[in-house]
Structures are given as C-alpha cells and as structure tokens.
Amino acid sequence: MLTPRWIFLNRRRLGPIAAVAGLILLMIVISKFWFFGTTRVDEAKTLEEALDKTFASQSFRFVVESKLVGENEFYSKVEGERVLPDKVHIKGTVLKTPVEFTQIDNNTYMKDPFSGKWLTLKDMKMSQTELFVSELNPLANFNFKDIPEQSLVGEERLDGTKCLVYELKPNVENVFLEDQFDDFYYKVWVDKNELTIRQATIRANKVGSDPGGLEILIKLWDYNGVLKIDVPVEQQ
Numbered sequence: 001m002l003t004p005r006w007i008f009l010n011r012r013r014l015g016p017i018a019a020v021a022g023l024i025l026l027m028i029v030i031s032k033f034w035f036f037g038t039t040r041v042d043e044a045k046t047l048e049e050a051l052d053k054t055f056a057s058q059s060f061r062f063v064v065e066s067k068l069v070g071e072n073e074f075y076s077k078v079e080g081e082r083v084l085p086d087k088v089h090i091k092g093t094v095l096k097t098p099v100e101f102t103q104i105d106n107n108t109y110m111k112d113p114f115s116g117k118w119l120t121l122k123d124m125k126m127s128q129t130e131l132f133v134s135e136l137n138p139l140a141n142f143n144f145k146d147i148p149e150q151s152l153v154g155e156e157r158l159d160g161t162k163c164l165v166y167e168l169k170p171n172v173e174n175v176f177l178e179d180q181f182d183d184f185y186y187k188v189w190v191d192k193n194e195l196t197i198r199q200a201t202i203r204a205n206k207v208g209s210d211p212g213g214l215e216i217l218i219k220l221w222d223y224n225g226v227l228k229i230d231v232p233v234e235q236q
Contacts, residue, residue, distance in 0.1 A: 043152040047166055050190040051142060054197045054220070059083045061222040062138050069203075069213040078135045081222075087229040088136050101136065102232055109232050118232040133176050138218050141202060145171040156189065158198050159221075163189040181214065183207050196223050 063079045078092030078099070091100045100111040108121040133140050149169035156165050168186040172178060181204035189199040197220055205213040 043166075044150065046152075046164065046195065047147075047150065047188075047190065050195045050197055051144075053195050054142065054223075055139060057084075057196065057223045059223070059225055059227045060220050061225070061227070063217070063219040064135050064138050065217040066134060067215055069205075069215055075214075076135055080136075081227045081229065082137075083227050083229055089229045090135055092135075094135065102229065103136065104229065104231055107231075111232075133174070134216060138220065140174055141172075141177075141200070141216065141218060142197065143173040145173050147171075155192070158189050161198060162192045163198055164192050165189055177204055177214075180204070181206050194223070196220070 059082065061079070061081045065074055065077045067074045073096070074093070076092065076094040078090045078094070080088060080090035080092075082088040086106075087104050089100075089102045093099065098113045102109040106123050110119045110121060111117070112119055147168050147170040151167050152164060153167050154165050156163055166186075166188045168188060170184060170186060172184055177184070183205040185203040185205075187201045188197060190196070191198050199220070200216075200218045202216040202218070203213060204216070
C-alpha cells in the first residue's frame with residue numbers, strides 16, 4: 001500500500017516535471033496559433049500581391065477558351081498578346097467563326113473572315129465592349145469587388161513552373177458576367193516565384209436557374225516581354 005509519505009515525496013518530485021510539461025504544451029499551442037494565423041494572412045497577402053503584379057504588367061501573351069456548361073463545342077477560343085496601354089491582338093474562333101482583331105490606340109482592325117481583307121473601325125475600342133471583353137481583355141475577369149471566400153489548396157507544377165493554387169468565390173466587377181450570372185467559382189494558379197497569375201478556370205452560374213452556366217479557361221505568360229503589335233500591313 002502506498003503511504004502518505006511516498007505520495008507526498010513523489011508529488012514534490014513530479015511537480016517540476018509537470019510544470020515543464022505544461023510550459024512545453026503552452027508553447028506548442030501558442031506556436032501553432034501563431035504559425036497558422038500568419039499563414040492565413042500570408043495566403044491572402046500573396047494572392048493580393050499576385051493580382052497587383054498581374055495588373056501592373058506592361059505586356060503578356062494569353063489564351064482564352066470559353067464554353068457553355070454541358071456543351072462540347074467552344075463558344076470562343078482565342079490566343080493573343082496585349083501591350084499596355086492600348087494595343088492588343090487576338091486570333092481564333094468565336095461562335096464557330098474565324099476572328100482576328102488588332103486594336104491600336106482608338107482604332108480597331110478586324111479581318112473579314114470571308115474576303116481576308118482588313119476592315120478599319122475608327123474611334124472604337126473593341127476591348128472595352130461587352131461582346132469581346134474576355135477575349136480582348138482577359139484581365140477584366142479578375143476585377144473583383146471583394147473575395148468573401150478564398151483558400152490556398154496546394155501547389156502544382158504548370159508547364160514546369162511551381163504554382164500556388166487558390167480557390168475563390170469572389171464578387172466580380174465585370175458588366176458582362178454580372179448581367180448574366182450571380183455565382184462564381186475560380187481556381188487560380190499563381191507563379192510561386194514571380195507572383196503573377198499563370199492560369200485560371202472560372203465557373204459562372206445563375207442561382208435558381210436550370211443546370212447550365214459558363215466555363216472559362218485563361219492562360220497567361222510572357223509577362224513584360226518585348227511584344228510588338230502593329231497596324232495590319234494592308235492598312236498602313
């Protein structure tokens with residue numbers, strides 16, 4: 001049987017050990033709170049910085065593909081390049097029709113898909129119209145009022161580049177998308193070293209409507225590269 005004296009002596013011996021163990025446990029709890037709290041702040045800060053750096057880029061190349069949910073064929077599929085402040089060129093298809101546009105300053109040059117000749121639309125910035133806003137100005141898809149839900153879900157290699165992968169549910173500031181849809185889900189790949197957006201997939205839905213919606217894939221690269229966009233030769 002344990003005597004009161006043995007219990008008393010062991011309590012005295014275990015007292016310092018228990019105190020040390022309690023201190024270590026407290027330090028672990030504090031460090032976990034500090035680490036994960038800081039990580040959450042850094043995740044938001046990193047995404048914000050990536051958006052800022054992407055918008056601040058003076059030039060880039062891009063691909064934009066969009067299609068209606070449930071449809072096998074693309075609504076639009078274009079590739080192009082953009083040089084700020086007001087030069088952009090795209091080539092591809094929209095509604096199964098070949099398209100090619102060049103915009104320089106306030107003029108837009110459109111290639112007639114039937115004759116192959118270039119048409120000049122003076123004092124018209126097609127990149128600011130609702131019809132081709134995603135195709136001619138892909139960064140318009142990243143204009144957000146705010147981002148109520150966002151999370152860093154992992155890392156992936158994209159064309160050999162290590163990227164941070166985010167999932168977002170933002171409130172968008174895009175006239176075309178806002179008029180048609182009211183629920184948005186984004187998956188965004190951010191270059192881990194350069195902190196620029198490399199790729200994004202967007203799913204836009206209309207709450208309460210029949211199954212459907214719009215899916216958009218955007219790829220961006222060659223940021224701040226030396227890109228040259230000129231008036232088409234026939235128009236010079």
